[in-house]
Amino acid sequence: MTHILIVDDDEAIRQTLKVYFQQHGFKVSSAGTAEEGAALAFASNIDAIVSDIRLPGKDGLWLLREIKQRRPQCPVIMITAFHDLEMTVVAMQAGATDYVPKPIDLDELDAAVKRAVPRKSDADGAALVLGPQVASCSKIVGQSFAMKEVFKSIALVAQSRVTVMILGESGTGKELVARAVHDASDERQSPYIAVNCAALVESLLESELFGHERGAFTGAVSAHKGKIEQAGEGTLFLDEIAELSPAMQGKLLRILEEREYSPVGSTQIMKSKARFVAATNAKLEDRVASGGFREDLYYRLNVAVIHLPPLRERRNDIPLLVEFLLKKANRDLQKSIRRVSSEAMTCLQAYSWPGNVRQLENVLLKAVVMEQGDTLTTEHLLPEINCHSRGVVEPPQGTSREAFVSLRIxxxxxxxxxxxxxxxxxxxxxxxxxxSRPRLERKIREFDLTAADDREKD
Ligand SMILES: Nc1ncnc2c1ncn2[C@@H]1O[C@H](COP(=O)(O)OP(=O)(O)OP(=O)(O)O)[C@@H](O)[C@H]1O
Ligand SMILES: [Mg+2]
Structure with a gap:
């Protein structure tokens, strides 16, 4: 029988989890403090630990580190009070197997435990135990399953120097993720340099990246240190990588493979120790198929891929994002919007957001500028968001001015x-x-719903 240990100072949570896991065929022990938990874990044969991060006295991270030091093979699942990246990164880097945010979704926790326990034996040799490390990360908001996967990927790739490819539609947060990878890495004190491959013509981009000698071309009055050199041992972020010309693609491949390049107009061979992170919103496979993007470079870049889901596939992140972005807008514009009317939130959650988080941010900024009171209402939402063809209709005359959302939406x-x-x-x-199941299937087809995260469904 699998034996799990629950560590939480909240008696009610401990009881709930105990009953739940006992009913699901586990042997369950529980502890109210980290010390008590550690004592139990070392005294008995525990197969997995579920621990709250915040505990009175020594916290869950302390427990995690104790366990990783003395019983590195024992999976530890953290319960975190915040949905943010920082907590995840700290726990994951300290060797946590998984994490589940509060409020606890029992099914989610159950799935996490089941994933962790069978993996117990093969994780033995591979368990990476890094020292305590608090990453200062850019704020990426999200609590959807898809975003949690993104956070985990960031924490994972940050631990190595692997080349990272970030894919996602425009405005999904690719740049934010690139920065987060850097901030979560050991090299966060080294430079982070971003280059937009689409912004410059080929010759300029080349000297921008590789640098040039004095007199390398007309106007090159002095030698110029390229971005690759500037990045040093830090991170070089190549945005809009799909727009690289064929010649530049070849040069990039050489750097990725041999870590070598030459400044423009020079025969000198330079070495790069930077970590490369690339991003694009283009479908690179299509570019490869049509001959616009080198296949070998594609494979070289496609090692560690972080896929950012479009906002419409993670609508449950919208309220959290709205809260975060409104606070930001309040700060930037010195306003004090405190509430969002439920009609407005319904519209925001119903809209398809082709421009993703950036568009949401812009819409909120505009609304905040216009809003006189302390509540964001539908009045100042753009018409396409307020009464888009998605079925939002005006209320009958004489009723409130707010728009209604159709039953269908x-x-x-x-x-x-x-x-x-x-x-x-x-x-x-x-x-x-x-x-019924067929009815659900029909609805899924009718509304054209897709799961970004359907890999572990039934
Ligand atoms: N998960 C998120 N949490 C908070 N802010 C976000 C999130 N995702 C995106 N943003 C914000 O949305 C805006 C767009 O993000 P970003 O520039 O990283 O997108 P992008 O994917 O690089 O877009 P593009 O392909 O157009 O360059 C930024 O202001 C960013 O701070
Ligand atoms: Mg970008």
């Missing part, structure tokens, strides 16, 4: 919410929605 959004919450477990979703 509500239905669609509710189904999306349930599917996301159950991680696309259609059986569970049917139970919650009270509809």
């Amino acid at each position: 509500l239905e669609r959004d509710y189904i999306v919410r349930v599917l996301n919450t159950t991680r696309w477990h259609k059986g569970k979703a049917c139970q919650i929605l009270g509809i």
